[in-house]
Amino acid sequence: MCGRFARTTPPEPFAELAKARCEVGALPPRYNLLPGQSVLAFRLDPAGERELVALHWPYIPPFEKQPKTRYSTINAKAETLTTSRLWRFPFQHFRCLIAADGFYEPKDTGEKRKLQYYFRRRDGEPFFMAGVWGRWEPPEGEVGEAFDSCAIITTEANAAVGEVHPRMPVILPPDAWAQWLDPAVTDPEQVQDLLEPAPDEGWEGYPVGYYTREDSPRVIERQN
Structure with a gap:
């Protein structure tokens, strides 16, 4: 699973990378994004244009009567x-x-607490993980605000991550973004093949200690 991740690059570089309209302002780096918080994502707006937006994580199904699941x-x-x-x-x-x-992914060392590993690209460049999103709205007559939420898609781990954990996020390369987002592609089989582990080369992981809710640069420092 992927229950924690980092987004330290500001929104604007992500918007430039995605060639998307940025709908969020300046945001501080986040070293420890946890469920229940907002994350950055890009998608297509109703006009088919790319937009970078903030989405609640995790996904709240639209059929839920309360903004929880x-x-x-x-x-x-x-x-x-x-x-x-x-x-x-x-x-x-x-x-x-x-x-x-x-x-982050946890490694089972046989102890009650699991040692956490941090995985990133070797070149230090940011990336995009495949996800799905949806809009939750309060039932008619109920008080509440509508919002959009998302989930991260996971797959089998590549060799780098597999030494620590059996699964990892699906990380799509730029040449797959258009097909993944295309609303005309409604046959799941047309995009299912994109959901493969990232190539083994180009990734690194290292231990960063045990689970914490702290959000600071110390969270991603290598621990011996």
Whole structure:
């Protein structure tokens, strides 16, 4: 799974990378993004233009009567997107890409606490993780504000991540973004093949200690 990640690059460089209109202002770096917080993502607006927006994480299904869910919706498994009642519709119609600079995975060392590893590109460049999104609205007559939320799609780990954890986020290269976001592609089989592990080369991971809610540069420092 991917239950924590970092977004240290400001929104504008992500918008330039995605060639997207930026709908968010200046944001501080986030070294430890956790479920229940807002994340940066780019998607297509109703006119078909790319926009970089803030989305609530995790995904809140539109059928929920309250802005919370009984399901585990931090991640969506690539292998069950077409068969799950929860994920089938957003996978078909509401795909997005979630901005990141790195992500965490836990290693089971046999202890009660699991050692956390931080994974990033070796060249230090930011990247986008595949996701799905949707809009939650309060039931008619109820008080509340509508908002958009998202989930990160995961797949089997590549060799670098697999030494620590069996799964990792789907990280799409730039040449796959247009196909992934294209609303005309409603047949899941046309994009299912994109949901592969990232290439083994070009990635590195190192231990960063144990789980923490702290959000500072210390969280991504290598721990011996």
